[in-house]
Amino acid sequence: MPIRTLSLFAALVFLAAGCASDSGDADYDAAAESETPEMADPHPDTSEPGWMPLFNEDLSNAIDPGGVWAWEEGVLTSSVDQGLFTQATYNDFVLDLEVMFDPGANSGIILHATETDTSAWIPYSIEVQIADDYAMKDSARHHQESGAFYGHVPPSEQRIKPAGEWNRYTVTARGDSLWTALNGMEVSEIDMSEYHSAETNPDGTSIPPWLSNPLAELATEGHIGIQGKHGETGVWFRNLMIKPME
Structure with a gap:
């Protein structure tokens, strides 16, 4: 060649x-x-077996303060700042709900509550925070931002939407541990058994004085509640579903 x-x-x-x-x-x-693999959706399909409404349409399964909470076209709202609690108690469960609020709102999802009277529940429960983070975005109070375990664990990032938009929360409780997902991402987790002080968190941050009982001493079974209207700022809930776990 x-x-x-x-x-x-x-x-x-x-x-x-x-x-x-x-x-x-x-x-x-x-x-x-x-x-x-695609990132798994942290929010469950609540149409699957085992899921049930947290509150009945007539609130017959709630500790109802009377005349405070009402359903309006599938949306649950209150007229004053008074919590609504389940009659039943729960330990291991997955809770899924949507919430919308007014500007400046401050609300929460109350877990493992052994007291349900107005304000009495605060030191006898653990709370997942619902708040208008945009109204306090310059604040250093990260333990009070949406998705936080109030006073104890801040969210890993801001996922809450502005006032007037619906947000989805999923809270999982198993034993001493709880996890919170907000709008498509897990943002916080806590092991209550690690919190032996009522003054200081394991990371050295201060605990608000009204949370006067160490988490390690609280029950891991209790009522589930939602906070009502705070001051003049309204809050609305819908699609509140729970799945107890064995």
């Missing part, structure tokens, strides 16, 4: 090998990408 023809042949072989290599890399990248 003439040298010129041989050189041309070698060049074609080299180019073909390169194309095959590029194609193989592309195929590998596509395969690797297709094998990369």
